[in-house]
Amino acid sequence: MFCSCHSPWKRVVILTAVVLALSWIAAQSPAWAQPAATSYAPAGWDAGLKLPEAPDTNPDPNIVEVHITAKMAEVEVAPGRTVRAWTYNGGLPGPLIRTKVGNRLIVHFVNELDEPTTIHWHGVRVPIEMDGVPGISQEPVKKGESFTYDFIVPDASLYWYHPHVMSAAQVGYGLYGPLLVEDANDGVGVADTTTIVLSDIGFDSKGTLEDAESGGSAGMVFGREGSYVLVNGRTRPTIKARAGAPQRWRIVNTAKSRFFYLDLEGQEWTVIGQDGGLQARSTKSNILLITPGERYDVIVRPTGKPGAELTLRAMLYNRGYGSIEYRSVEEIMTVALTNEPAVTKVDLPVVSRTITPPPLAGATPVPVVFTLPPQEAGHSEFRINGVPYWKATPFKAKLGETQFWTVKNDTDWDHPFHLHGYFFMVVDEKGAPLQPMVWKDTVNIPMKTTARFLVTFDERPGTWMMHCHILDHAEGGLMGTVQVGDGPATEHTHPVPKKP
Numbered sequence: 001m002f003c004s005c006h007s008p009w010k011r012v013v014i015l016t017a018v019v020l021a022l023s024w025i026a027a028q029s030p031a032w033a034q035p036a037a038t039s040y041a042p043a044g045w046d047a048g049l050k051l052p053e054a055p056d057t058n059p060d061p062n063i064v065e066v067h068i069t070a071k072m073a074e075v076e077v078a079p080g081r082t083v084r085a086w087t088y089n090g091g092l093p094g095p096l097i098r099t100k101v102g103n104r105l106i107v108h109f110v111n112e113l114d115e116p117t118t119i120h121w122h123g124v125r126v127p128i129e130m131d132g133v134p135g136i137s138q139e140p141v142k143k144g145e146s147f148t149y150d151f152i153v154p155d156a157s158l159y160w161y162h163p164h165v166m167s168a169a170q171v172g173y174g175l176y177g178p179l180l181v182e183d184a185n186d187g188v189g190v191a192d193t194t195t196i197v198l199s200d201i202g203f204d205s206k207g208t209l210e211d212a213e214s215g216g217s218a219g220m221v222f223g224r225e226g227s228y229v230l231v232n233g234r235t236r237p238t239i240k241a242r243a244g245a246p247q248r249w250r251i252v253n254t255a256k257s258r259f260f261y262l263d264l265e266g267q268e269w270t271v272i273g274q275d276g277g278l279q280a281r282s283t284k285s286n287i288l289l290i291t292p293g294e295r296y297d298v299i300v301r302p303t304g305k306p307g308a309e310l311t312l313r314a315m316l317y318n319r320g321y322g323s324i325e326y327r328s329v330e331e332i333m334t335v336a337l338t339n340e341p342a343v344t345k346v347d348l349p350v351v352s353r354t355i356t357p358p359p360l361a362g363a364t365p366v367p368v369v370f371t372l373p374p375q376e377a378g379h380s381e382f383r384i385n386g387v388p389y390w391k392a393t394p395f396k397a398k399l400g401e402t403q404f405w406t407v408k409n410d411t412d413w414d415h416p417f418h419l420h421g422y423f424f425m426v427v428d429e430k431g432a433p434l435q436p437m438v439w440k441d442t443v444n445i446p447m448k449t450t451a452r453f454l455v456t457f458d459e460r461p462g463t464w465m466m467h468c469h470i471l472d473h474a475e476g477g478l479m480g481t482v483q484v485g486d487g488p489a490t491e492h493t494h495p496v497p498k499k500p
C-alpha cells in the first residue's frame, strides 16, 4: 500500500503537507506551471547584435533603477564609418532597459547635450507627469540638468524611449533605446530571444550628421531617411541559428521616417504580439511591415541547409512619393545557420490571450481627417481637421469615456498614427475589432485610406499627444492633443519648426 498509516486523520495531515510543499515550490518558481523552454541556438548566437543593458542598481526585485545620460559620442555603425551621434549612455541605440511586468522603473536622467531634451516612454501607460512632453508633462531638461522618471510598467511588451523635443532631429541624430517589459509566464516557450532595434542615420564622409531640415519643405513631406540602415546600431550584423529551431525576435522600428518591410528569403514569420503585448492568437506571414514606432513580437524558424546564410532584407514599400523611386532593397542582417542538423520537431505552445475590446455601444464618434494642402509660398504643412498642431485646440474626452475614432488619411503619404498613454483597438467600419485582436498604440494609415479604432480613456487624466510617427510629418503639423478629464488645459510648447 502506498501509505502505511491507517488513520484517516494522519492521511489528511500528510496530504496537507504535500499540498503545502507543492504550492511552496510553485510560489518559489513562478514559471513552474510551464515547462522550461529548450535552447537550440549556439553559444554567442546573438553576440553580433546584442545590446548593452542598463545596469539595475536597486536590490529590490520589484524595482528597476537605472541611469540614463544623453550625450554626444563617436559611434561606429560600420567598419571605418564613424559618426558623432546624440546618444543615450554613449551607445547607438541606447541601452536595453529590462524590467518585469508590474515593476517600478526609476530612471535617473541627466542631459549632457547642448540642447534641451526629455524622455518619452513610447507605448507605456504612464501617468501624465512621466510622459516626457514639454509644456504638458514636464519642462524640457536643459543642458546640465536632470530629471527622475518613476512609474510602474503595467503591461508586458516591448516599448522604446526617445525625446519629445524637436523629435525629428533628436531621434534622427540617435536618441532612442528599447524598454523590454517581460512576463515570465507569457506561455511563449521560446528560450532563444533577442531584441532588435531597427533604425537609420544620415551623415557625410566626415562623420557630420545630416541636417534635420535637409530638403526643406519637400524633405519634411517625404519624411527624411538616413542612408545608413541600422540593426541595433550596426550595419548588417550576423545572428547565428540552428536550422529549424525557433528564435523569438522582439522588433521595434525607431527610425524617424523609414518603414521596414521585412523579408527573410520568403520564410514564414509567426507573429505572436504587437505594440501592447500578445495577440489574441498568432498569425503567419511571409513578409512583415513595421512602421515607425510599431513593435512586433515574432517567432522565426529559419530553414535551409546547415551552414547556409540567409539574408534579412528591407523590401521596397510604397509609403508615398520618394519611398520607392530610385530606391533599392536593403540587406540589413545575416542569419548564419550552424552546421548542426536541422531541428525537425519542436512542440511550441499555442500562444493566445483573452482580450476584451472597448465597448462599441455608446462610444462617442470622433471624426479626424489628415490633409496636406497645396504649398503656399514654398511652405507645406500637414493638418488635422483643417489645422496644423500649432493652431490646434485639444480634442476632448471625459474620464472613462470610450470613443470611436475614424481617421481619414486624405493625403498621398502613409501616416503611422500614434496615441500617447492609451492602447486602442483597430476596428472595421461597423466597429468590429480586426482579427486577431491586439492592443495598438501606433497604426499605419495608408495613403487615401481610413483607419478606425476604439479607445477607452479610462484613467490618468491629462493632455495626451497624438501624432504621425514619421517625425518629420509630426513637426510639419501632423500632431494634436487629447484632453482627458476636466483638468486644466495645458498647452504644449513644441517649438514651431523653422519655415524652410
Ligand SMILES: [Cu+2]
Pocket (backbone or CB within 6 Å): 413, 414, 415, 416, 468, 469, 470, 473, 474, 478
Ligand atoms: Cu505622417
